[in-house]
Amino acid sequence: MLQFLPPLPTRFPSIYVATPPSPPRHHLFFHWPLSAVNTAVTNDGFSSEQIENKRDCDSSANDILPLQSRRYDFTPLLNFLSDKPPAEDESSSPTSLDTREFQLAESYRAVPGPLWHSLLKSLCSSSSSIGLAYAVVSWLQKHNLCFSYELLYSILIHALGRSEKLYEAFLLSQRQTLTPLTYNALISACARNNELEKALNLIARMRQDGYPSDFVNYSLIIQCLMRVNRIDSTILQKLYSEIECDKLELDVQLSNDMIVGFAKAGDANRAMEFLAMVQGSGLSPKTSTLVAVISALGDSGRAWEAEAIFEEMKDNGLKPRTRAFNALLKGYVKAGLLKDAEFIVSEMEGSGVSPDEHTYSLLIDAYANAGRWESARIVLKEMEANNVMPNSYVFSRILASYRDKGEWQRAFQVLREMKNSGVRPDRHFYNVMIDTFGKFNCLDHAMATFDRMLSEGIQPDNVTWNTLIDCHCKAGRHDIAEELFEEMIEKGYSPCTTTFNIMINSFGEQERWDDVKSVFGSMRSYGLLPNTITYTTLVDIYGQSGRFNDAMECLEDMKSAGLRPSSTMYNALINAYAQRGLSDQAVNAFRKMQADGLKPSLLALNSLINAFGEDRRDGEAFAVLQYMKENELKPDVVTYTTLMKALIRVDKFEKVPSVYEEMILSGCTPDRKARAMLRSALRYMKQTLRL
DNA sequence: TTCAAGGTTG
Numbered sequence A: 001m002l003q004f005l006p007p008l009p010t011r012f013p014s015i016y017v018a019t020p021p022s023p024p025r026h027h028l029f030f031h032w033p034l035s036a037v038n039t040a041v042t043n044d045g046f047s048s049e050q051i052e053n054k055r056d057c058d059s060s061a062n063d064i065l066p067l068q069s070r071r072y073d074f075t076p077l078l079n080f081l082s083d084k085p086p087a088e089d090e091s092s093s094p095t096s097l098d099t100r101e102f103q104l105a106e107s108y109r110a111v112p113g114p115l116w117h118s119l120l121k122s123l124c125s126s127s128s129s130i131g132l133a134y135a136v137v138s139w140l141q142k143h144n145l146c147f148s149y150e151l152l153y154s155i156l157i158h159a160l161g162r163s164e165k166l167y168e169a170f171l172l173s174q175r176q177t178l179t180p181l182t183y184n185a186l187i188s189a190c191a192r193n194n195e196l197e198k199a200l201n202l203i204a205r206m207r208q209d210g211y212p213s214d215f216v217n218y219s220l221i222i223q224c225l226m227r228v229n230r231i232d233s234t235i236l237q238k239l240y241s242e243i244e245c246d247k248l249e250l251d252v253q254l255s256n257d258m259i260v261g262f263a264k265a266g267d268a269n270r271a272m273e274f275l276a277m278v279q280g281s282g283l284s285p286k287t288s289t290l291v292a293v294i295s296a297l298g299d300s301g302r303a304w305e306a307e308a309i310f311e312e313m314k315d316n317g318l319k320p321r322t323r324a325f326n327a328l329l330k331g332y333v334k335a336g337l338l339k340d341a342e343f344i345v346s347e348m349e350g351s352g353v354s355p356d357e358h359t360y361s362l363l364i365d366a367y368a369n370a371g372r373w374e375s376a377r378i379v380l381k382e383m384e385a386n387n388v389m390p391n392s393y394v395f396s397r398i399l400a401s402y403r404d405k406g407e408w409q410r411a412f413q414v415l416r417e418m419k420n421s422g423v424r425p426d427r428h429f430y431n432v433m434i435d436t437f438g439k440f441n442c443l444d445h446a447m448a449t450f451d452r453m454l455s456e457g458i459q460p461d462n463v464t465w466n467t468l469i470d471c472h473c474k475a476g477r478h479d480i481a482e483e484l485f486e487e488m489i490e491k492g493y494s495p496c497t498t499t500f501n502i503m504i505n506s507f508g509e510q511e512r513w514d515d516v517k518s519v520f521g522s523m524r525s526y527g528l529l530p531n532t533i534t535y536t537t538l539v540d541i542y543g544q545s546g547r548f549n550d551a552m553e554c555l556e557d558m559k560s561a562g563l564r565p566s567s568t569m570y571n572a573l574i575n576a577y578a579q580r581g582l583s584d585q586a587v588n589a590f591r592k593m594q595a596d597g598l599k600p601s602l603l604a605l606n607s608l609i610n611a612f613g614e615d616r617r618d619g620e621a622f623a624v625l626q627y628m629k630e631n632e633l634k635p636d637v638v639t640y641t642t643l644m645k646a647l648i649r650v651d652k653f654e655k656v657p658s659v660y661e662e663m664i665l666s667g668c669t670p671d672r673k674a675r676a677m678l679r680s681a682l683r684y685m686k687q688t689l690r691l
Numbered sequence B: 001t002t003c004a005a006g007g008t009t010g
Helices: A048-053 A060-067 A075-083 A099-107 A113-124 A127-142 A149-162 A166-173 A180-192 A196-208 A215-227 A233-245 A252-264 A268-280 A287-299 A303-315 A322-334 A338-350 A357-369 A373-385 A392-404 A408-420 A427-439 A443-455 A462-474 A478-490 A497-509 A513-525 A532-544 A548-560 A567-579 A583-595 A602-614 A618-630 A637-649 A653-665 A672-690
Strands: none
Touching: A075 A099, A075 A127, A113 A127, A113 A149, A127 A149, A149 A166, A149 A180, A166 A180, A180 A196, A180 A215, A196 A215, A215 A233, A215 A252, A233 A252, A233 A268, A252 A268, A252 A287, A268 A287, A287 A303, A287 A322, A303 A322, A322 A338, A322 A357, A338 A357, A357 A373, A357 A392, A392 A408, A392 A427, A408 A427, A427 A443, A427 A462, A443 A462, A462 A478, A462 A497, A478 A497, A497 A513, A497 A532, A513 A532, A532 A548, A532 A567, A548 A567, A567 A583, A567 A602, A583 A602, A602 A618, A602 A637, A618 A637, A637 A653, A637 A672, A653 A672
């Protein structure tokens, strides 16, 4: 079980030897001639790991300062423990000690605790002496030599975590009741080893025991989430509410981690909120944090805000490098601002920052999106001329732009051109290709692409499976979707939140409520938390089937899970009530939406008009129109068509033409549905006149 | 760096 150092070549006397006094050298309070230990220690007596550890292990350095003049030699003890066979370790009681061990223990009786802590940290900094550190702790406990065992254990757990020995860390932690110190050490060990669920569970357990977790752990968890690509706004919000609840203050690192976390999770709003908060408290975010925010803003098509942060960065004297330029360029490309995209690339070249693969790719993407294939090809050539090889990414983007224009047949051509340029399609490319076929209902092509991918030895990932499952659902082939879901699990892939959302929606559409519940429940067994989309999906499917109690329950569950309900969710609910003419319930849902601080959208109000219309309450339907006008919400063609429908429902055909007229006067262009509504009103009028 | 889930209303 325990790993001990091999016996040392030199022997030392087994009794305490005080070294002669010598001028204090920095923080080296003791010396030991063991090579395994010496190598891990820097000039000032602390390894870099130990320095980092100081954040975790309070102020031991300050406590030791007055003791600097006293020196202890731990060599005899380390030799004794190295020689001792592991089996003897714990069982023997102090009464059966041999004289040698007894004398040894007595000789260390005066050593202050902080010195033991420092010794352990040194031993732990090298993975080969962790076993020895472990033996020291057991020995100290056996002889009642050092009272803060809690701290000793936490030092060991930290060290085990850093050496990827998480299992041993857990074993060690089971030796005694977890205290805040050992809890924190264990959480940090889990986060460092990408064991997210274990870390989160421990934080929860720690909270149950009445202790807040150390804020450093939150940094480690966010970094872990990003490493394992599990970053999600929901989890971050939950973490932040815990931090707030514990009244922990964000330090520079945690603030930066929070901003980057939200940015990487695609939640630009919250990233901006935190950025403002950090700047407001006088801290300067790191350059990489700003780049992450620019990137998130660009991703959500908010190019102007991205540009503002970019400019602000320059004003603060920071010189943007390739990554920052690329982040802004991405913003322009996503927003379809081709001129700005071209401009920023020339600014980049002008300021001596060389474009990389990513820069060219984005530019090609921009031209492809604008349908300027010739310009895209020129960039492709320029890229080769600058010795930057085109890659699968470029072709994926080209394919995606064809997909978004509905030209799915071009997929084959892109694949050919790609192979001609000597670029091998990778998983991402095939994922886009499967998605392209899936979006246009070509399920056979999608499956054939999947098979081709496998035959070329490319392993699918969650995105591949999710894309396949979802496109079958969208085409109404829920049976195949379910088979694919089962195959995915059988083959050892871990479904993610998206997978479950797709399946919940699928079972919901089939009104298989038991399966909805069971699949929702099994999310937790995969360590996944339902997110806003999960709850919105649930509200939507329950609402559409008239299971309003279930829908409302989901809404409440979502709130108690600490998530803010989205307006999409309320729209789904209001719409569900509206379609059944349940106007009072629709109004209630609308009020709830306002109470939750959400602005009533045009969509919600249109649905409310529909609810009154279906309930034959045309007066109130028009009152909603009035409300819209008073609240600067411009009624659209749907608003007026719904009002006409409301009038028809109560046989007030004669009032329909004036609504139609008002619609045109307000600047709305009537569409097919609006015209049809007017026509049917006129038809009814004629019939009534004939009677 | 890309790809997948909700995106609704008449």
